[in-house]
Amino acid sequence: MNYKSLFTPFKIGTMEVKNRIVMSPMGTNSARIDGTIAEDEIAYFEERAKGGTGMIIMGCQFLNPDLAQGSLEGVLQNTYVIPQLTTVVEACHRWGAKICCQISCGTGRNAFPNMYGEAPFSSSDTPSTYNPNMKCRPLSKEQIKDIMKQFKNSAKIAKDAGYDSIEVHAHAGYLVDQFMSSIWNTRTDEYGGSLENRMRFACEIVESIKSAVGKDIPVIFRIALDHLFEGGRTLEESMEIIKILEAAGVDALDIDAGCYERIDYIFPTAYLGDACMEYVCEEARKHVNIPIMNSGNHTPETAVRLIESGNADFVMFGRQLIADPETANKLMNEHAEDVRPCIRCNEECVGRIITRLSKISCAVNVQVCEEARFKIEEAKSKKNVVVVGGGPAGLEAARVAALEGHKVILFEKEGVVGGQLSAAATPKFKDQLKKLVKWYQVQLEKLGVDVRLNTAVDMNNPALEEADNIIVATGAKPIEVNIKGIDGSNVLNVIDAHKHKERIKGDHVVICGGGLSGCDSALELALEEGKKVTIVEMAEGIAKDVMYINLTSILVKIKEAGINVFTSSKVSEINEQGVVIEKADGTKENIAADTVITAFGMKKDSDLADKIREKYYNKTRIVGDSEKVGKVATAVRSGFYAGLSL
Template identity: 55%
Template sequence: MDHSALFTPFSVGRMRVKNRIGMSPMGTNSAFTNGRKDEQEVDYFIERAKGGTGVIFMGCQMLNAKVAQGSMEGYLDSFTVLPSLTSVCDGVHRYGAKIVCQISPGTGRNAFPDTFGNPPISSSDTPSVFDPSVKCHALTKDEIAGIMDGFRFAAGVARDAGYDAIEVHAHAGYLIDQFMSPVWNHRTDEYGGTPEGFARFPVEIVHAIKDTVGDALPVIFRISLDHRFPGGRTIEDSVALLKILEREGVDAFDVDAGCYESLDYIFPPSYLGESCMSYVCDAARKAVSVPLFTAGTLNPDDATRLVESGTVDFVNFGRALIADPYLPVKLQQGHPEDVRPCLRCNEYCIGRIWNSHTKLSCAVNPSAMEEVRFRVARTNSPKDVVVVGGGVAGMEAARVAAIEGHRVTLLEARDHLGGTAGDISSASFKLNIRKLVEWYRVQLDKYKVNVRLNHAVSADDPLLESADAIVVGTGAKPVAPKIPGLDGANVVPVLDFERETSRATGERVVVCGGGASGLDCALELTADLGKRVTVVEMLPECGKDVFFINKITLMRRLQEGGVELRTSNKVVSIDATGVTVELADGSREHLDADCVIDAFGMRPDTTLADAIDARYHDKTRVVGDVRRLGKIGDAIRDGFYAATSLDMDLYI
């Protein structure tokens, strides 16, 4: 597709942007406790500017530590934060990009339960999102006035640092959104009760910013037009707010959908499909005349169509630019095949922030937030490197080693690359996994990796003996529980089903195993193939290995597809007519099935890796599932580490 529409200039107020591509505001969770930005975050944003992004929105920075309630996204309450902010602005401007300072007065009732203090603040005494037993502190008018003073100071900091615009974070059910929404705002004073009352708090914020910067910096307003939960703000409600805010001086809107009550729309997983929030844009375009930004699982083709249609003026890419900071320049130069696809897996971006309280990274791009430390450099001492196994760990090791200048041979026993990732990518909601495997194939060809398919390796292979370094990524194999009938003609291993979905014969299918693999299989069976599906899981919960935000969408779609989830059910036997399970009380039940899917799990396949390591330990690195079962991002990181450490044995 011709993406040239993305590379025309456009203006917001006095800010003229060289193209229509923005980087969505996303927190990195990396600021220091004094509110100052970390140097790695500075490098992270500069890398995206270097890659051709037209306008970069930094993730929300809070007014001060008190309203931040634990957020590690930086504060704007002191001149001491200016040096690092100036560095990022100067670095972005070096490459002709613009940069926007997104400011937030806090998360309000959305504060994390282990960091918010007691109690969190909000528009009213509504329950905290993560601990409903805790009622929020309703801000007083004096406290609101203090927040406005904070915005005046913060706007001055943004101006002095060199930002090109300011965005008000009124999104995701955070504090401003709590004032704008009757479901959370129960006030009876001038800050609630009517559309004008719900708009008063954000309008005063816009005025406070304009008091400081005038028209020098345009004010962009980020808002969810559709909360997507009963009682939440609808598109119609939001349009009324847009009109008031435009009248009061907002220079552009950044629109999408969702809030913490519909959390999967804040961090949309692959299950939500492509361009999942663009449906809100038509109403915004009809309501206001100022420029519009939007985001939400956009791919380059859908983004181009949106701009060409005139529905929006700018398209923001979020995780796609974490995955590949050079996405814009690759599109502009006519090489979309070189764009590394985001999996929308949420594992290493929001997953690391939410689960581990550490900084953002990326499943497919280990250099994210490590742009300097993990920069791939050419070697002065090329080696002969043999990679055994063509899964994602092996392909990443081969790709990076080739970029470094090593002579790389990749050996794969099967007739194609991709490993397990390639096998599991048949479902419609796994489009980007298919794209990733194809991207690796293209990159290995471009970097002239010697790929040998149908090459079964043994420990005495001459290629291993002559190699300077060996990377082994032979993956995992299915577990084989001793269940009568598991080898029956009506039983299909889950990987065999993924390779050839037609093997799931008949209408009724029982999936044995309720982990991520089994649930994805069940969704594919019902959503793509129209089967009647039952999932059997011996644990009390299905999907324990599914990241909780992804699980929201997954479970909803399984329910919509009529999938029956049976927990605390142990498979005791399989026969030609179905599956017999043992219930928690010890009783047994037979589940009728035309086909049974074996999704009992995987285990590392260490036989070949152990033999190679025993013979060539000093030059062997074992990577991916053969070392430790994990997700795609874990395997890619293993391969990246192996390749970038090939020179560690050299003396300087």
Template identity: 55%
Template structure:
């Protein structure tokens, strides 16, 4: 189906703020602000690049009112005038490209806060169990403290005006502190801030009033709220309707809506398993209850964005990780070059994964330039170099693309008949659609850049292409690891990569290995109505999966009734099935029509090492041929290899 994207370019207003289009950068923490409460050059440039790329509205990540209530990552210091000058620089650099910028305000995470950040005991609306440590009971806010928070919102609103922001957004989302007041699940107060839904919403409406008293009638106030918590006991879509009606009466100019909370965290940070436009469903009902503009987020593609806008149920589409992956995508789309848009693969690894796992600033699996725009501008070399790339997996493809942009004459040699490597070959499930799109994107870009790709071509150590090359990038990837178990050559045995490429005919399938590859394969086959068992020797499956993604994966494996045997070792494969040894030492045979080996990968290093040894002055090894890792590591190493050329 072909799409007319013109709907995305229609201008619109929120209160008196006119936007050039319907594309918004989602609010996402960047972990770029510095200790003095100002954003770093990296953070400012990050926002500027998305404005330059054509987004109509730039939403900052949540900025906390004070250290006491924050219990989260570093943000702008909204309670100090010292931070205003640098914030003004951010605003002006966004305005320079024709975009508007909105400051998102938050009074904190409440029960979702991490202990030892901010107050020792998290604050909340009521004595709720802390999310990360349910044995710790949160301290309910006193009424006097609530009044202080209202003053802090007024101070933050004044900060926004002085710095030149075009709007403010109140973060009432994700089960954070404001949401803890609104929802009966977390609000058991008996004073004027608890009880009836009107009382529970009082905290939020007073925030709106506090801000409005500072900014006046024409300045846009947006409210971000989850309309469906998606867990038993949480607020439902129906419950949320009178709340947004009341908030509109209180003075909210637009609603930024979706679903989920920390109990359903894989909707706060949607995964590839939740699908595209996974939270668009909340818009239809919301449209019936409010008259102000509606913004929606949730794994949108450009096509689902158009569909939702044309339905009339939303007015602005919020793109988060897609604008991380390709800040220029609005301009590319506007120019009629959809094929040039680099897709986000919804992996969560190098954006929220870096923040959660390493407490460092966000970047991107498919766009290593994200967060480092200031330091890694791709510039042309003074003289053309002949670059040979061996292997067309993600690392080799990125090395070739970046080297070609830098003016090199690049040739890729790939031993198989397709590009993408193992990463591309295992992308057969519906939930890996974006990976297939990424490989296709690389093919289009390399063709436009004039990169020659020689498929079905193996390179020998003395090949003239190596002798004549100025630089050699070796990205031969990895190969399957299969332990020396009895029956591994049985005709029933299929390598996990071959299972994706050729399909699986049998009904009863046993998968040996419960890492990400094994679990994804199990889910794909179960979605085809096959009976699937995973055998994993460790005490849990998917231990190598990014924790937020694991929430979705575990839920779907259960939904599709995949049988999971942990603490169980594969000791042999027979004509009947898989012989396993349990933790208690007993053995049994699990019947199987097909047995898929997913024990993991090992570096395909023989040729790589030989080339590096023979041509040490011009060889760079990339990705899994050195150490097996995830695709993002290979892409980053490929990018760095090409960027290091001099």
């Protein structure tokens, strides 16, 4: 594909951006407790600027800690934060990138329950998102006046730090959105009721910022045009809003869809597909004349399509630029094959922040927010390295070792690399996994790694003896469960079901096990193969091993696909007619099936690894699922560490 349309300059107000690629605002949760940003965050943003990104919008920085009630992204309250902000601004300017300061007055009703003491602030006494039994505290008119003064103060700090533009965070049902939206705004004063009144809060924010920064620093407004839940704002209703914003002096719109009621759109999952929020642009273009930006699972190809359609002026990459900070330069220099894809797993980016309160990382790029500490450098002493196993851990170990200049041989017993990754990549909605496997193939070939397919290694392989270091990544294998009939000809394990669809007979399929692999297989067979699928799960709910953001999408898709689900039920027998299940109350039910797929989980396949380590204990490292069963992220991370440690 020709990507030239992504690399023409374009103006927002008086600011000219060198290309059409914008980094979406995403929190890193790495700021210091005093509100200043950390050195790790500066290096993180500079790496994306160095990689050719036209404009970087930093994750929201708050007016003050009391309103924030969200992840730690910096606070624009005191002037002592300016020197560090100037450093990140000038680090990005070095590479020709523009940098935008996103300012937020808080999460409001969306405040994380582990990040607030008192009830959150909101436009009204609306229920808290995470605790519907808790009513929010409505902001008084005096507090609103104070917020406007604080916006002016924060905007002045951003200007003095050297930012090129400022973005108002009015997205995702956060505090500003809670004023704009009738479902959350039940006020009866001049900030509630009519659309004009509900927009007053947002328009006063724009006015306050403009009064502090003047005409030369453009103001961008980030807004979801379609809330995607019953009672929320619709695309049609948002058209009047964006016209009001343009009249208020907003210089550009950053638009997409979703809110915390559809949180899978805020952090768009693999199940939503490519360019899942592109649809809002065409209608918006009809109603405003200011520049439009759009985000949401864009690929380089959908980015070209959107820009060439004329419906948007900038395409925003979020997690894609986390996964590969050099995306823009690689596309510009016609090396699209080197772009490392985001797999849209949400595990190590937002997942780390929400579930662990840790700083951002990435499932496929371990160097995120550790650019200095985990820098890959050429080794002074070159070694002979053998990697056993071509799954994600082995592939990453081989790649990093080769980048350091070591001579690497990778043994893979199958005819293709990827391991379980290749099996999991067969559904269309997991196409990014397929791209990741292909990316590894390309990288290892370019790095001169000696990849030996269809080659099983045993203890006596001379390559092990000759190696200076051995990295064993033999992966995992399906858990075997003692169930009557499990060895029947109509039974497949979930890995074989992905890899050998021709072995799935008939229209009716029962999947035993409702974890992630079972649910993905069910969706693939129902949505893409037209099968009538039933999931049987012992736990009270399916996909209990899946982060709740991704689970939201899975549950919606399972309902759309008409998949039957039995929870709190165990498989007691498999026969030629199907499956016999036992429910929680002790009753049994027969479920007809032409094919039965077992998805009871995986266990580490460490027999060979243990033998190799026993013989070569002083030069062997076990990584990936053969050390501890995990996800793609944990496998890649352990492989990266092993390669970097050489």
